[in-house]
Amino acid sequence: MDRGAAPHTSAPGGAALQQMLATHHLPAACPSRVVLDHVTSRWGVLVIVALSHGGMRWGELRRTVEGVSEKMLAQTLRTLEADGFVDRTVAATVPPRVDYALTPLGHDLAAHLLPLMGWIVDHADAIVAGRATGTRPGTAP
Amino acid sequence: MDRGAAPHTSAPGGAALQQMLATHHLPAACPSRVVLDHVTSRWGVLVIVALSHGGMRWGELRRTVEGVSEKMLAQTLRTLEADGFVDRTVAATVPPRVDYALTPLGHDLAAHLLPLMGWIVDHADAIVAGRATGTRPGTAP
DNA sequence: CAGAATCCAAGCGGATACTG
DNA sequence: CAGTATCCGCTTGGATTCTG
Secondary structure (H helix, E strand, C coil): CCCCCCCCCCCHHHHHHHHHHHCCCECCCCHHHHHHHHHCCCCHHHHHHHHHCCCEEHHHHHHHECCCCHHHHHHHHHHHHHCCCEEEEEECCCCCEEEEEECHHHHHHHHHHHHHHHHHHHHHHHHHHHHHHCCCCCCCC | CCCCCCCCCCCHHHHHHHHHHHCCCECCCCHHHHHHHHHCCCCHHHHHHHHHCCCEEHHHHHHHECCCCHHHHHHHHHHHHHCCCEEEEEECCCCCEEEEEECHHHHHHHHHHHHHHHHHHHHHHHHHHHHHHCCCCCCCC
16 A cells, blocks of 8 residues: 555555555545545535435525535535536526526436435434433533 | 424434425434534544444554544544444553443444445445546535 | 543635626 | 625633543
8 A cells, every 4th residue: 555645546445445454554644534534524515415316506505404504515526526426507687696506517426325314314303312311421511 | 302403303213304404404403413413523523433343542543543643542532422423431540541332322323324425435436536527627615 | 442531724605795 | 785894702622631
C-alpha cells in the first residue's frame, strides 16, 4: 500500500474497502472520507432519499424534508450538486421555478442508501425504545 | 405500536419509508431521525465498518479508524453501544483489556452499510476529481 | 491500556432580513 | 418563488491532562 495520497485501487464491488478492512486501516487521507461526510451530512441523506422518488421543486423539497432550514437546504443542495449527485434545472419564468433531481450517479447512490434508510426506519422505534429502558447515557453532555 | 408521535407501520423491507416517500413527507419527529444521526455521525459509520470485519480492542480500533480522537471514539462507542449496535467486553486483567464487537443488530446494520461504503470508496476519486476539474467549482461553503 | 475530565477553537446550523 | 446575506448561539470535536 502506498502511504502518501490516495490509498485505493480501481476495483469493482468495493474491493478497495475489503482491502482496507483486511489491513485494519481506514486511512484519513482517503477521498472517500470527503464524499462520506457529504453523503452522511445531517440533511444529505434525507435530501437524496426525498429526491429518489422523483424530482422536486425547492419549496416542495423544503416541505418534504421537514425541519431543514433554507440555509442548510441550499448548502446541502450545492454540495450534492457539486459532487454530481443532484441536477439543478432553472426555468426562467416570471415566478421563478427551480427543479432538483438526482443524476444517474445520484440514483446509483440512492440505490445503496434506500435499503439502509428502510432498515433504519424499520428498526428505529425498537432501538430508541431500547435506549430509553436500558441505558441512560445522556446524548447532550 | 403507537401511532401518535411516530408515523410508521411495523412493516418489513422499509415499507414505512416507501409510505413516507409516497406522501412526500419525511417527518421531523420520526425516531429514525435519531438513529440516522447516530449512524451517520462523523465516526459512526467508520467504527461500524471497522468492526464489521471482526471485534477489536480499544487501541486497535483507535489506530484503525485513523484520525479519530479518544474523546470522539469513546463518545461514538457509547452511543453505538446504547443503541445496541456494539457490544463492550471488559476483561479485569492487570493491563486493562476492553474488546468491542458488533451485536447481531450491529451486523445487520453493517450488512446495509458495507455496500454503501464500498460504493463510496469505489467512486470517491472520480467524484472528488469531478468537483475539482469538471462540473462546478466553489467547493468549500 | 482504557478511559474520564477539562478547556477551547471552529463551524454547523437556525432566525431573520433582504433581493431578483 | 427561490434563493442570498448576515448575525449569533450552541454543539461538535480536538488537544491535553489525569486516573484506575
